[in-house]
Amino acid sequence: MGLSTLGQAAGMFAVTNIDDLVLLAVFFGRPGSAWRVVAGQYLGLLGILAVAVVGALGAGLLPGAAVPYLGLLPLFLGLRAAWQVWRDRGADxxxxxxxxxxxxxxxxxxxxxxxxxxxVYVPVFTVAGLGGMTTYIAVFLAGVAVWCAAGLFLATRPPVARTLARWGHLVLPVVLIVIGLSILIGGR
Structure with a gap:
């Protein structure tokens, strides 16, 4: 696989994960979370890649009709975070x-x-074959490091950091709920 495949993989990663930058900045804005965010981001991507590889190899692990229901995870986490904000609203x-x-x-x-x-990944991996799939996966794993660095950079910019410190407790539930609803509603 040549530079063409590397470029296609990098472009696909960027396009399919652009929404993660805001989420990463919010997560990195939480104190003491940096290593947890990086580890969680890699673990989540490995889960996505595992399902995509299995799907590309023909097992059909995740039917298209099930994809929208993945939105229940961030929706639940967002509602839980919103409940905590509401519960703690009178706190000092x-x-x-x-x-x-x-x-x-x-x-x-x-x-x-x-x-x-x-x-998106399943049909691309299917067409790319084993060698191409390996290249895509390697680029995606490198892309997570770049995305985490960009999210941390955003979270540590003084204006962004001040905003997250002041409003981050409200932003996280909203972002998670919006993501969950968009996956549920925008699913196939």
């Missing part, structure tokens, strides 16, 4: 720092948010 403003996100929480959101990507 100078109280505890926001809770760090967990690896499995990030992985679940990444997997659910990437559920529609499976529909």
């Amino acid at each position: 403003e100078g109280g505890d720092a926001p809770e760090a996100v967990g690896v499995l929480q990030v992985a679940a959101v990444t997997f659910a948010n990437g559920g529609d990507n499976i529909g």
Whole structure:
């Protein structure tokens, strides 16, 4: 596989994961979460890739009709986060720092948010063959590192960091709920 495949893989990763940048910035804005976000992002992508590879190899693990239901994961997590914000609404403003996100929480959101990507990856992997599929997977795994660096960069910019510190507890539930609903409604 040549540079053409590398470029196609990089372009496909960027296009299918652009929405992750905002989510990553929000996750990285939570104190003490950096390694958990990176680990969760990789774990979620590995789940997406595993399903896409199995699908490309003909097992048909995830039928197209099931993809929209992946939106239930971020929707549930968003509603849970919103409940926590509502429950803590009267708490002291100078109280505890926001809770760090967990690896499995990030992985679940990444997997659910990437559920529609499976529909793109399966036919491409099928046509690319084993060698091409390996190249795509390697590029996607490298892409996660780039995406995490970009999300961390955004989260650490003073204006973004101030905004996340002030409003991040509200932004996370909204982003997760919007992602969940968009997957549920926009599914096939």
